[in-house]
Amino acid sequence: MVDNEEVPASTAAGRVVNSMQPLSRRTRSIKGDNHTGGLVTADGFPRTSSVDGGSLFDGLDDDSSLDMRESDGRARKDSKIISREIPIFLSCAAPDEFIDSMIKADAPLNVKYLRTLAQCLSMLGKIAAAGAVICQRVRPTIHDVITSKIKAYTEEASKSSTEKAAKRNSDGSHSDGPNPRFQMLKQKTKNGASVMAAQLVVSPISPAMAPAGDAQRAAGQLLRSIFECLLDILENHIIVGDLLEEKSTSEVDNINTPHITNGDPSWNPDSESSQATGGFSVAFSLSVVQSECQQLLCEILRATPEAATADAAVQTARLANKDPVKEKRDGSEGLSFAFRITDAATSVPNEGQGWRRNSNVPQEGYGTASVIPDQGIFLAASVYRPVFEFMNKIGSMLPQKYSQLGSDGLLAFVNNFLKEHFLPAIFVDYRKCVQQAISSPAAFRPRVNATSVYGSSVEHGRPVLQGLLAVDIIAKEVLGWVQLMPNYATELVEYVRTFLERTHERCRASYMEAVLEKQSYILLSRNDVESLMRLEPANISLQTSTSQPENNVTDAEAAEVEIELSDLLLDMCPIKQENLIHDDQKLILLASLSDSLEYLADSVERLGESFVCPTTSMSRNHSQHGQHSRSSSAIPKGLASLANEYRRLAIDCVRVLRLEMQLEAIYHMQEMTKREYIEDQDAEDPDDFIISLTTQIARRDEEMAPYITESKRNYVFGGISSVAANASIKALAQMKSINLLGVQQICRNSVALEQALAAIPSIESEAVQQRLDRVRTFYELLNLPFESLLGFIAEHEYLFSAKEYLSVLKVNVPGREIPIDAERRISQILGH
Secondary structure, eight states: OOOOOOOOHHHHHHHHHHHSSOTTSOOOOOSOOTTTTTOOOTTTSSOOOOTTTOOSSSSOOTTSSOOTTOOTTOOSOTTOOBOOSOOGGGTTSOOOHHHHHHHHOOOBHHHHHHHHHHHHHHHHTOHHHHHHHHHHHHHHHHHHHHHHHHHHHHHHHHHHHHHHHHHHHHHTOOOOOSOHHHHHHTOBOTTSOBOGGGGSOOOSSOGGGSTTSHHHHHHHHHHHHHHHHHHHHHHHHHHHHHHHHHHHHHHHHHTTOOOOOTTSOSOOTTSHHHHHTTTOOHHHHHHHHHHHHHHHHHHHHTEEEHHHHHHHHHHHHHHHTOOTHHHHTTTOTTOOOOOOOSSOSOOGGGTTSSEEETOOOOSSOOOGGGTOSSOSGGGHHHHHHHHHHHHHHHHHHSOGGGGGGGSSTHHHHHHHHIIIIIHHHHHHHHHHHHHHHHHSTTTTOOOTTOOSSOOSSTTTTOOOOHHHHHHHHHHHHHHHGGGTOGGGHHHHHHHHHHHHHHHHHHHHHHHHHHHTTOHHHHHHTSHHHHHHHHHSGGGGGGSOTTSOOSOOOOHHHHHHHHHHHHHHHHTTOSOOGGGSOOOHHHHHHHHHHHHHHHHHHHHHHHHHHHOOOOOSHHHHHHHHTTOSOOOTTHHHHHHHHHHHHHHHHHHHHHHHHHHHHHHHHHHHHGGGGGSOBOOSSOOSSOOHHHHHHHHHHHHHHHHHTTTSOHHHHHHHHHTHHHHHHHHHHHHGGGOSBBOHHHHHHHHHHHHHHHHHHHTSTTSOHHHHHHHHHHHHHHHHGGGSOHHHHHHHHHHOTTTSOHHHHHHHHHSBOTTOOOOTTHHHHHHHHHTO
8 A cells, every 4th residue: 555664753643633634624635755655635745744843734724614604503514425436545555455445435535534544654653653743733733723713703703893884884874772671771751751770780791791792692603613613623533543542552462562441531641552642542632622622711701720720730740751761662763742731631520619700811812802802700601502512512423432521521611610600600790789779779769750641661651660670670681591501590590589589578678668557557467458358349450360350249249348348447537647658759659669569570470481491402411410400390480479479569559558548538538527517608619628638639649640550540549439438428427417508518528529539530430429429319318308208218228228327317407307206117117
């Protein structure tokens, strides 16, 4: 096949080194050089490659794999074409057993080329020399390849940016603006009111470093591009490593020299088998590739693995001081070796130790800052998936005896970094932002320049409290990291749960500050009051579309519930002003807090519903190794439970408001019992307490209108008419006398109250009119003669209670004659 004459070791070894380039480098042949049998590469062999001047690649060709647009799932290079024809580089070789095997082999052309090189080196006795040169040159070459890849990526990105800028200028358009999540917060509402949450520090990172930011996207794309190229290199190293080990084993067996089987996947440079290949093995190449990748990741993350570097220093010293006499046994006479293996072996047990956040990158960098100006620990998320895919592909490429090499190393390094540095940083930094958001003086301050119309969304003026809006943004951003590293979803969702629990505690504290020691809160804390409020027909406005109805009562039962609750509230008389929330700002806060809690509850529910537990190959692979197994149902339930807690507190806020307005009405209406309605002239205006009550209702409705929905406004103010009507009717039992002008005054009061409540757009005016008409009907009974009263009672037996009918008889009405047996006759009609 080749002439068996002495060939300089540097020349023969250099050909092997230069042949182990990416598969995109096409092989070709030129005639000449009898020592090599016409074996050439794209670099134009024959060419002298010395220890000092040789290179594994010596630069990349124009058709190298530096295309920024290559996809993640593309096939290996086109050079993997199976051919049974005689390769051109063997066309001049004399037929023998090896040539015949090459012709019959079903292997790609590049594999046949590498087998031929290994055969030639074996025949020349230069296996150890070739391995030594590879060991010397592999690290700087891989470093150069990564650097070249980054430069090419930078040029492509710069060209693309220039083209986009030129296109925008030609179209007369402007830049896309800030990140959407911040842009949304800075939008103006319809009436020009700015969303105040934009002024808060809602994120510990810049928009570029956010989960969907430009820096994250650039880091992921760059790493995938680099890893794709390194896979090509490593594939050649695996082929050559197996060939050299096979040839070196045959040589050692021929001279009956004891050796250590290379089936041991660990790389030991002092073993006999390693010496036979000049220290080169598949494990060595893989460790160097992972080491360079680790340094690349360190530069991107701005971190220094001190412990791993210390371990590498020890090994570097050991390799550098290697006895050169041992090399002479391998036929490498006249060669000198200067190893540049600064971190050849991965020290898995120490990979998670000794990290310094934001420390300086190594002096010999890769230039990643030109592609990713914003670097730091938060890019670890975008690093995870490319590294996982990279190590997965390496594992599928490795021979069975090296299968364990692909299970740890770089992936374990990234996992340790994520668990020990990235996730704690996420928790601490975002927790600090949440704390700042909810403890800010403006966090629970209702918007000052509120509009007169409630907005259904934040963009259209929904006045979500600044603190809760900021927490919502933070929660969505934290869960956004799940898309980049789904196997850490449980940890991230647990962080969100912690943040939301802390926010809920702060919301409850704000709620308690407004209602503590107030009569409405004390009443709501009673089980009987809460139960009756759940049975009220109005309670349906507090239920979501997905919740089960809490009440299913008939109209008659609903009326009984309403009267029973009203009686219970009237039993609290006399109501003192200090037991009411007389500060309107606290009422506005409760309204705004209720709506904001509802907003956050809806948002959390959507997050829970949209959260899909990862079922990708990453999850399955990690589950097989006992790491990060997930439950597909636990996480949504946790978020749903928190949403329910927020919604319950939101309901408590509006229930307190409803009770507060009812108690406020009772507070004013109890003035009826303190005066006698014996009027000597017909008044034109309602009583002062009615004027005060109606004025207060109008003012509070106007103040609360921007903060709650119309259905909630109806709920808050809709309970006033029932208690006011009941209080007016029960007040008659405490009056000693009333004349016809007094009856007209009470009717005038009920009309004024009806008009005030009907002015609220969301309120059910028919229900208000029905209740207050009942008051007017009741007091107009005082104008009827006794016989007419009996006829009315007979026709409307159940319109009023027996006690209420009897109170009509007991009050003194000047000019009305009541027989002695009046009470007995009414009781007979009522069946008592």
